[in-house]
Amino acid sequence: MALMTTLRSLRQRRRAEREFDDEAAFHLEMETEANIARGMSREEARLTALRAFGGVVQTREHVRDTRALRVESLWLDVRYAARALMAQRRFTCAAAGMLALAIGLGTAMFTVLDALILRPVPFRDPAQLAHVWMGTDRGGRVVVSPAVLKAWRESAAFEAAESAMSATVLLQVGETVVARESATVTPGIFKMLSNVRTLRGRLFDPTDGRPGEADRVLVSETLWRTVYGSDPAFVGSSITVDGRRSVVIGVLPSDFRFPSADTVLWRPTNLTGRAEMAKAYVRFASNMMRADSLRLATEAARAADGNTAQLRPWVYPLAGLTDSNATQSVRVLAGGVVLVFLVLCANVSGLLLARLTARRREFAMRAALGASRARLLRQALAESALLAALGMAGGAAVAWAFVPVSQQVIPETLLLQTLNPLTLNGRALLMTSAFGVVAILVSGLLPAWLGTSLPAGDSLRVVDRGATETPAARMVGRALVAIEVALACTLLVGATVLTRSFVNMSQADRGLQTDGITTVWLALGSSAATDPAGRAGIARSVEDQLRQLPGVRQVAWSYGLPPHGGMLSFGEWTSDRPGALPINLNLERYVVTPDLFALYQIPIVRGRGFTSSDTFNNVIVSQALASRLWGDADPIGHSFRFIQETFQVVGVAREIHFPSLDPRADLPEFYHPYTDVPSTPMVSLRCEPGCPDAAVIRHRLASSHPTVRVQAAGTVDRKYVAELARPRAAAAVALTFAVFALTATAAGLFSVLSYAVTRRRREFGIRTALGATPRRVRHVVLRDGLIVAAIGLAVGTVFAIPLSGALRSLQYGVTSSDPLSWAIVLATVALTAMAASWFPARSAARLDPIVLLREE
Amino acid sequence: MPKTEYLQGALDLLILRTLALGANHGWGIQQRIRQVSGKALAVSQGSLYPALHRLEAAGLLSSEMSTSENNRKARIYSITAAGRRRLTVETEDWRQFTLAIRRLLQEG
Numbered sequence: 001m002a003l004m005t006t007l008r009s010l011r012q013r014r015r016a017e018r019e020f021d022d023e024a025a026f027h028l029e030m031e032t033e034a035n036i037a038r039g040m041s042r043e044e045a046r047l048t049a050l051r052a053f054g055g056v057v058q059t060r061e062h063v064r065d066t067r068a069l070r071v072e073s074l075w076l077d078v079r080y081a082a083r084a085l086m087a088q089r090r091f092t093c094a095a096a097g098m099l100a101l102a103i104g105l106g107t108a109m110f111t112v113l114d115a116l117i118l119r120p121v122p123f124r125d126p127a128q129l130a131h132v133w134m135g136t137d138r139g140g141r142v143v144v145s146p147a148v149l150k151a152w153r154e155s156a157a158f159e160a161a162e163s164a165m166s167a168t169v170l171l172q173v174g175e176t177v178v179a180r181e182s183a184t185v186t187p188g189i190f191k192m193l194s195n196v197r198t199l200r201g202r203l204f205d206p207t208d209g210r211p212g213e214a215d216r217v218l219v220s221e222t223l224w225r226t227v228y229g230s231d232p233a234f235v236g237s238s239i240t241v242d243g244r245r246s247v248v249i250g251v252l253p254s255d256f257r258f259p260s261a262d263t264v265l266w267r268p269t270n271l272t273g274r275a276e277m278a279k280a281y282v283r284f285a286s287n288m289m290r291a292d293s294l295r296l297a298t299e300a301a302r303a304a305d306g307n308t309a310q311l312r313p314w315v316y317p318l319a320g321l322t323d324s325n326a327t328q329s330v331r332v333l334a335g336g337v338v339l340v341f342l343v344l345c346a347n348v349s350g351l352l353l354a355r356l357t358a359r360r361r362e363f364a365m366r367a368a369l370g371a372s373r374a375r376l377l378r379q380a381l382a383e384s385a386l387l388a389a390l391g392m393a394g395g396a397a398v399a400w401a402f403v404p405v406s407q408q409v410i411p412e413t414l415l416l417q418t419l420n421p422l423t424l425n426g427r428a429l430l431m432t433s434a435f436g437v438v439a440i441l442v443s444g445l446l447p448a449w450l451g452t453s454l455p456a457g458d459s460l461r462v463v464d465r466g467a468t469e470t471p472a473a474r475m476v477g478r479a480l481v482a483i484e485v486a487l488a489c490t491l492l493v494g495a496t497v498l499t500r501s502f503v504n505m506s507q508a509d510r511g512l513q514t515d516g517i518t519t520v521w522l523a524l525g526s527s528a529a530t531d532p533a534g535r536a537g538i539a540r541s542v543e544d545q546l547r548q549l550p551g552v553r554q555v556a557w558s559y560g561l562p563p564h565g566g567m568l569s570f571g572e573w574t575s576d577r578p579g580a581l582p583i584n585l586n587l588e589r590y591v592v593t594p595d596l597f598a599l600y601q602i603p604i605v606r607g608r609g610f611t612s613s614d615t616f617n618n619v620i621v622s623q624a625l626a627s628r629l630w631g632d633a634d635p636i637g638h639s640f641r642f643i644q645e646t647f648q649v650v651g652v653a654r655e656i657h658f659p660s661l662d663p664r665a666d667l668p669e670f671y672h673p674y675t676d677v678p679s680t681p682m683v684s685l686r687c688e689p690g691c692p693d694a695a696v697i698r699h700r701l702a703s704s705h706p707t708v709r710v711q712a713a714g715t716v717d718r719k720y721v722a723e724l725a726r727p728r729a730a731a732a733v734a735l736t737f738a739v740f741a742l743t744a745t746a747a748g749l750f751s752v753l754s755y756a757v758t759r760r761r762r763e764f765g766i767r768t769a770l771g772a773t774p775r776r777v778r779h780v781v782l783r784d785g786l787i788v789a790a791i792g793l794a795v796g797t798v799f800a801i802p803l804s805g806a807l808r809s810l811q812y813g814v815t816s817s818d819p820l821s822w823a824i825v826l827a828t829v830a831l832t833a834m835a836a837s838w839f840p841a842r843s844a845a846r847l848d849p850i851v852l853l854r855e856e
Numbered sequence: 857m858p859k860t861e862y863l864q865g866a867l868d869l870l871i872l873r874t875l876a877l878g879a880n881h882g883w884g885i886q887q888r889i890r891q892v893s894g895k896a897l898a899v900s901q902g903s904l905y906p907a908l909h910r911l912e913a914a915g916l917l918s919s920e921m922s923t924s925e926n927n928r929k930a931r932i933y934s935i936t937a938a939g940r941r942r943l944t945v946e947t948e949d950w951r952q953f954t955l956a957i958r959r960l961l962q963e964g
Contacts, residue, residue, distance in 0.1 A: 019921065019931065020905070022921070022930075022931070023881075023882060023905070023930070023931045024901075026881065026882075026883065026928055026929065026930045026931075027881075027882055027883045027886075027901060029928065030883040030884075031883065034887075052900075052901070053901045054900060054901060054902045055902065058902065059901060059902050059905055059906065062902070062905075062906040063905050063906055063909045
């Protein structure tokens with residue numbers, strides 16, 4: 001690139017010179033002939049003409065400059081800038097490093113934002129794809145029956161309608177069993193999504209999934225590589241899925257993610273299985289209004305299935321952040337990156353300003369030799385552009401390193417919501433350059449303007465004395481640091497609040513003991529499970545199997561699993577208190593065996609636990625529900641109503657809590673006795689020292705009870721851990737940003753003060769000579785630094801006010817006006833400012849007036 | 857500085873005016889300025905050629921290499937539309953300037 005420019009400008013210059021030589025020769029000949037016509041001899045005429053023409057060489061150079069100057073001088077600027085940057089390696093490294101960090105962080109953040117929010121799902125014409133549930137206006141949503149899906153395929157409403165149902169499967173590889181996410185799909189789904197190609201083998205045929213041909217699977221590249229060791233003869237071989245042999249017919253590339261990001265195995269179905277339901281994915285017909293399509297779909301569904309008479313289709317996106325809390329946290333993250341970006345740019349700006357003002361002598365010299373202001377500005381900007389180019393290259397590398405890190409830091413609950421891979425791509429690199437351009441404009445323009453401003457009358461001699469900084473540069477340098485302090489302070493407020501939220505939430509009272517408890521959610525899918533006695537028999541034999549697992553001490557059955565896993569009931573609840581009004585409440589209900597309270601160590605604080613004589617309407621209420629319904633009165637023996645039902649209170653259990661960023665997640669609860677085994681019961685196991693792995697439990701039950709399916713298994717802790725993931729990630733990211741910003745700010749303050757001290761050496765020398773103590777001189781510099789920090793803190797406080805609003809969705813048990821958080825912020829900023837000012841102050845105090853006077 | 861600027865402005869005006877009458881080469885322009893001004897204005901080649909190239913770079917003139925009447929290679933300059941517009945403006949400016957000077961001189 002640079003070479004091409006040089007060659008082109010060289011060629012242009014040569015041509016301009018040659019053409020001018022021709023022009024000059026013509027002029028001379030014309031002049032000579034004119035002179036001959038006036039009566040001179042040929043020789044005399046030629047000499048006169050040459051004399052009249054003057055310096056051919058000078059004129060030629062002058063002409064050349066007007067013609068070919070632009071490109072060439074730009075190249076000169078770049079070369080000069082490169083030399084200037086090479087000459088100041090430490091400065092160059094610091095500035096380019098900071099720009100690289102800023103640009104890299106920005107790019108990494110964009111990659112995350114792009115994958116999670118901006119980019120649509122990676123399939124053809126994604127706007128036409130949707131996930132459809134049937135539901136009522138009140139909020140209930142159900143999957144559709146195969147009849148409805150078939151009706152939709154035949155109606156004009158949709159171009160295609162297919163099904164994909166997720167489930168956890170057990171894969172047996174040699175002696176080990178692993179649990180992975182799979183999907184049972186209708187064969188046409190790949191055609192509907194489009195752009196799907198296998199890496200090896202083929203996709204499903206329409207015949208796959210028919211009875212007898214269902215034992216075929218597609219496997220993701222990830223699974224093939226990680227679990228099956230990239231076996232080259234994998235396609236056509238058979239693997240064990242949920243205890244059944246299945247033939248692998250193809251391998252799908254790892255970037256194919258559907259229906260969820262962690263699906264790694266696909267099985268075919270034609271929806272003819274007993275009681276099989278469809279989870280509908282559709283492609284809308286492109287030539288029809290959305291409302292018309294949905295009207296047609298409603299009519300088709302109602303005609304096909306009488307159960308859907310009251311329902312209508314509800315359209316959801318295929319994937320992406322739909323929850324406003326999650327979107328908000330990603331936005332806050334992006335805001336944090338912007339703040340760090342600005343701090344780093346301000347810092348580079350400060351560094352550039354110091355550099356350029358230190359070179360005022362050079363600029364004054366060039367101005368005296370005839371360089372215009374525009375010319376000087378261009379040269380100064382060439383330097384910051386070159387720095388930004390270095391920053392961009394470094395930034396791409398930083399982003400490349402940061403993206404895998406962000407994959408670790410961002411909670412899985414967020415990452416699983418996108419079907420896009422989180423990788424650095426062309427869009428992100430384009431963004432890198434955009435950030436680079438913004439960085440030059442933000443950090444380079446002001447210093448270039450100030451650095452090249454040479455007021456009239458500011459002669460070389462005055463500049464040369466270099467007694468002090470110019471007032472403008474001094475003001476701007478201080479202002480930049482104050483802005484950095486303000487931004488860093490804002491980030492620090494955020495980081496403190498988020499860290500305290502995380503700590504508060506992880507230490508919040510849970511009301512139950514979760515250590516060493518694993519839960520298993522079963523589906524008793526055999527024919528014996530249709531009558532209560534049959535279900536009770538299966539449950540007993542399952543319990544026997546579970547008790548034999550190593551470490552299992554206690555077993556309790558339930559329907560609904562605490563915490564935050566009960567049946568949700570919302571509506572009006574009325575207590576039997578005289579004159580009591582109905583209260584609108586959302587409640588969780590659990591159906592539990594008597595020993596569940598002991599297993600979870602939930603004490604019964606009043607009344608009694610369940611006995612075998614209790615009926616379904618004898619209930620134990622939680623403390624929060626008791627106080628909502630009866631206030632301080634003893635609820636034992638009282639009753640309450642919900643729609644048609646009346647419940648008798650036999651006991652009060654301690655409230656269980658589910659600390660969450662979403663305050664709606666922590667609901668009061670009450671318990672029913674476990675009078676009948678449901679077809680999908682839950683078992684809780686307490687084990688010592690620890691429970692067997694979920695895959696072990698699945699495998700055990702798969703071999704002892706082939707008809708019983710494990711729908712989900714895992715520790716209770718994981719629910720709390722998952723809920724803590726977001727505050728933890730927010731705190732970790734915010735702290736990292738705050739540390740970046742504080743370090744950059746400290747470096748900025750340090751460089752501004754150090755520079756000021758070198759400019760004021762004479763002043764400090766004279767002060768010392770006149771009797772100022774080193775202490776006094778040190779105070780002058782320290783005060784300078786602390787004033788800047790104080791102004792920054794004041795501005796940062798103002799900045800933090802809108803921040804508190806933005807962070808509300810990520811706060812738990814703390815507000816941004818929290819005094820402790822502010823004390824931490826003030827102390828940290830003050831200490832940082834002290835530390836950054838200390839070294840320049842010390843070096844000012846150590847100046848020796850004798851040495852200084854000798855320098856003069 | 858003001859002195860050169862004044863002269864430069866005048867030189868541009870003279871070149872544009874000369875070329876407005878017809879395309880010409882450098883020597884021709886120089887001869888014409890000398891003749892028309894009654895030899896009062898002599899433009900040196902050292903200022904003429906840079907001025908020509910500068911005006912061309914600014915888009916007020918265009919040029920091409922061609923063969924002259926006596927079969928020699930010569931660069932022929934001609935005025936562009938932008939050059940004509942500039943000429944009108946500059947001529948008016950110059951009139952006002954000389955008028956002002958004349959008034960000033962008549963006062964005394």
